[in-house]
Amino acid sequence: MHIKPPCSLLAVCLSIAAGNAAAINFSATPAEATSIAREAYLYGFPVVEMYKTLYTQAVDTQGQNFKAPFNQIGNTAMVFTPRDTAFVTPNSDTPYSFLWMDLRTEPLVLTLPAIEDGRYYSTQLIDLYTQNFAYLGTRTTGNKGGNFMISGPGWTVDKPAGIDAVIPSESAIAYGLYRTQLFDDKDLAKVKHIQRGYKVQPLSQFLGKSEPAAAPAVNWPAPVADMSDSPELFKYLNFMLAFAQPQSSEAALRERFKKIGIEPGQPYNLTELTAEQRKALEDGIAAGKAEFAQFKKDKVDTHEISSGDLFGSREHLHNNYLYRYAGANMGIFGNSAAxxxxxxxxxxxxxxxxxxxxxxxxxxxxxxxxxxxxxxxxxxxxxxxxxxxxxxxxxxxxxxxxxxxxxxxxxxxxxxxxxxxxxxxxxxxxxxxxxxxxxxxxxxxxxxxxxxxxxxxxxxxxxxxxxxxxxx
The missing domain is CATH 2.60.120.1600 (Jelly Rolls)
Incomplete structure (x- = not known):
């Protein structure tokens, strides 16, 4: 069996690698731009915050928070401390393992070891929108371990022999966040042993088949200081959206976004905008922040809305972008309610x-x-x-x-x-x-x-x- 990526995704990959010299397509009036920018900010903030973590953990090999290259697992055989700054609101009960998945070339097979009853472990699978699309481990697949195939957009491979489940991701870039329960300091050696049992390999390698041609290399843009809180956000949003196929439920939203230049894979050079256009974007971002602040005060701080409302799959969230924003703002990569x-x-x-x-x-x-x-x-x-x-x-x-x-x-x-x-x-x-x-x-x-x-x-x-x- 020779595995090759879907043509549509390969075209996107080539577009990312080649770049595009087109100017920003900005057709909105200032009032329209402010309204659209508010929507786009709430929509895009989780995506860009995720990119920050991706870059520090899988791209910036010289950074203090680097964990492992794409499609390799980085284990942290210790609990988080104040010196760990890769993402906010980490837990310190479960040493993490980290897997950034590039699913453009072919699916990956994740292997979990069998562990003893009474110890919790999980692998949270997160798409580039920060939506939790599946779980492996104690609650869902038990402590018996197994082999699980994760496929990107467009793949239609039947479940191969030796695979316990095929799990599709709507984005070609996805995150596997492993948690292994640590009982106490004396238990650290056992946690390290379990972490060594976490394996990942391309589907072709798992099947013993020939490898497909690798997807084009990606020029990952370095983060800048204000990328989540200024119009810079839209540049990184365009970049990341190229790794996911559009969803039909978002067709109208994406059409509105085009009016301020938000399109998958397109450049976003802010120097091309007029002062009036830039101010309209900044006003929209400010409106989005204010909307969240009021929501947090009225709904989150009063516990009317719980974390279970803010984290989960696309189906669970029903495209509620304010909820998704709130989750990413207060504690990105939070677990689903179950x-x-x-x-x-x-x-x-x-x-x-x-x-x-x-x-x-x-x-x-x-x-x-x-x-x-x-x-x-x-x-x-x-x-x-x-x-x-x-x-x-x-x-x-x-x-x-x-x-x-x-x-x-x-x-x-x-x-x-x-x-x-x-x-x-x-x-x-x-x-x-x-x-x-x-x-x-x-x-x-x-x-x-x-x-x-x-x-x-x-x-x-x-x-x-x-x-x-x-x-x-």
Whole structure:
């Protein structure tokens, strides 16, 4: 069997490699451009944020966050710390493995090893829109391992022998994000052993067949500082859109985008725009940011909208680009609801933004009311300014269910966590989650949540400021 890529995708690849000297097709009036830019900003922000991670992990070989070249797995046999800055709001319970997939030439086969029951592992498959299109691992395929074929747009290969499932991606660039549960420091060697069992190979190699001709090389553009928050975003959006086939549900949207020059694979030279056109784009981006800020305040901070609404497949999200933007802005590459539930602690029980320079806080779990998880739960602390883990004197970035035996219980069996910048009394320090000296937020992750989470039967506790420590 000789494998060759779909002709349409090969043409796109050649277009990317060759480039295009056409000028920006900007036909919108200023008012139209502002409206369209707002839509395009919300639509494109997750794509461009994903590109930042792609570049640092798979392209910039000299960078501190480089993991592995395309179609190779990079393992991180340690938990995340404040020094890891490749993406915001990382978890620190599950050492990651990273796989950036270039599916233009042929499908890839991902192999998972069998692992023991009682340990969680997963491979989250993410397309270039940051949509989770499939999962492998404990919840979906079990802990028995297997071989799984990931195919890009246009492939119609039947399931070969030895393949457990064929999983299509709507984009030719996709991300495999592996999580392997770490029990404690003594468990690190076991996690490394499991990670060594994660394999990836081209389909032709898996089948022992001849290799197809490689897709053209890609000139990956280097990121710039303001690429997610200025009209520069549209240049990177055009570049990335060339790696995905248009969806029929987006036909009208894409036609509107063309009026401000957003077309897959086309250049976007901002110097070609007039000052009025550029201002229209900037005004549209500002409107998109304002829309998100209001949405976060009204829906996310009040917990009317949960993480389960913001992450998932295209079918789950129903092309709700504000939701997709919110997920990428607050914690890109978040899990779908069935895999994990995320509860963000951005405000206290009075709906005031949390700030450890102003208050100390408690989080109280009644007896038998700890987060209901089939796998495990974890509360992780993040700096409100940079969205990264918080450096602290005891190197504790989270409190999770594996730590329960060491936590101090109240006389009634309940558990109180102390969320504050300064250390509490010595007898309470096992229950201390260190916060920065300023704004922060916490994320409670419930892996493989039980039904009472989705039903609302389980009620999340709220952060409560310690009034006696409020400054005058």
């Amino acid at each position: 895999e994990a539930n995320y509860i963000g602690y951005f405000v206290d029980n009075q709906q005031h933004p949390v700030d450890a320079s102003k208050h100390s806080y408690t989080l109280h779990f009644n007896k038998d009311a700890l987060p209901p998880a089939k796998a495990f739960w974890s509360l992780t602390m993040y700096d409100g300014k940079n969205k990264l883990l918080v450096d602290n004197p005891i190197n504790r970035y989270l409190i999770n269910s594996r730590m329960l035996p060491d936590l101090k219980r109240n006389t009634d069996g309940s558990v109180t966590l102390y969320v504050q910048h300064k250390a509490p009394a010595s007898e309470l320090q096992n229950n201390w989650l260190p916060a920065p000296d300023g704004p922060f937020y916490g994320v409670l992750r419930i892996y493989m949540p039980k039904p009472e989470v989705a039903s609302g039967e389980w009620k999340m506790p709220l952060l409560t400021p310690v009034v006696s420590q409020t400054p005058p």
